[in-house]
Amino acid sequence: MIGILVAIAMSWLLLYLIEKKSILALGVFPIGKRLQQFLIGFLITATLCALTQYLETVLKSSTWVVNEAITGGIILKAFWWDVKSVLTEELIFRGALLYILIQKIGARKSVLISAMAFGIYHWFSYGVLGNVMAMILFFIGTGLMGYAWAWAFSKTKSIMLPFGLHLGWNFTFNTVFSNGPLGELLLISQGGNELTDWTSLLNFISGLVIVPIIVLIYVRYFVKEQKDIQISVS
Template sequence: MIGVLVLIAISWLLLYLLEKKTILALGFFPVAKRLKQFLIGFLVTAVLCVLVQLLEAYLKSSTWVLNQNISAAAILHSFWWDVKSVLTEELIFRGALLYLLIQKIGTTKSILISAIAFGIYHWFSYGVLGNAMAMILVFIGTGLMGYAWAWAFSKTKSIMLPFGLHLGWNFIYNSIFSKGPLGDLALISKGGHELTDWASLLNFVSGLVLVPIIVLLYVRYFVKKETEVNPEIE
């Protein structure tokens, strides 16, 4: 949590020094509107993540079963871990830096820079640096998603929609389907076989290509572009 607070402080300082703005320039108000955007974003990617996991289970002939050793405390701990990790990435890639870039060089270039940086960052966070094929695949998938989330930031002039989109995927993926670094949580995969050939390709395309494209379409056609910057409360 200290890291998040440091990022907030740095973001606030950058916004003030370069644009004479406070952290509220990242679009936290009006609260009801931003909360709605967050919840819708969360729901969109949560549903997509569930569908991808069900497809994988179908392709592998496996099933998802409830972890009998799970507790509410463990789920809450995992959720809080997801919140902190997602908020950290949002503050870096869809926070003050993206806001300032948009002011200085325009929306299109800024979104592209944010997406490229997000894709490169995941070479390190996924530990694929040096594996050329893995680097290409990770860059495509996370870069496309980063582009969608940066676009959501620019259209809403708020960090809340991309935060919801990001957290919806990560929470379901990590905490519900136990795919994250915290081990077995709500659901555990049982049975099945390893994916090969076309099934493996289909599974990859659905998660790392199709999902970002769907999110891009959602942002393109269903997210209303705001024309006025949200008022700050000094």
């Protein structure tokens, strides 16, 4: 929680010093419209993540079973953990810095810079620094996803759609299918075989190439370009 508060404070300070704007410049209002964008984004990536997990079960010939030890309280705590981690990343990569860059050098270059930074960041978060092939694959995959989310920010003039897109994927991947650092949560994979090199590559491509491309198509053709809402600190 402290990390989020620090990120919000730093974002607000940067917006004030450079653009004379408040944190509201990141597109929180109107609440109804932004909540709708958030929910749409969440449902899109949650569905795509569930489909990739289904593909993995087919490739592995495994099954998913409900964790008998799971409780509503555990799910809520896991969801809150996902919210905190996602919101922190959004404030860094699709927050004040991206907003300021767009004002200074335009949307196209800014979105590309944000995507590249997001890809490089995941070298460290996934612990693949030094493994050249893994670095290339994760840079492409997470960079594409970062590009889609940054483009969503640019078109909607709001952090809420990329926040929903990001959280829908992370919550489904981490909490629903127990792939995150919190261990076994709602569903647990049982049985099946280890993926071969080719099936592992196919599984990777489905999650970190095909999914971002689908999100990019959604942002390109279904998200309308919106005018910037001018909100100053005065």
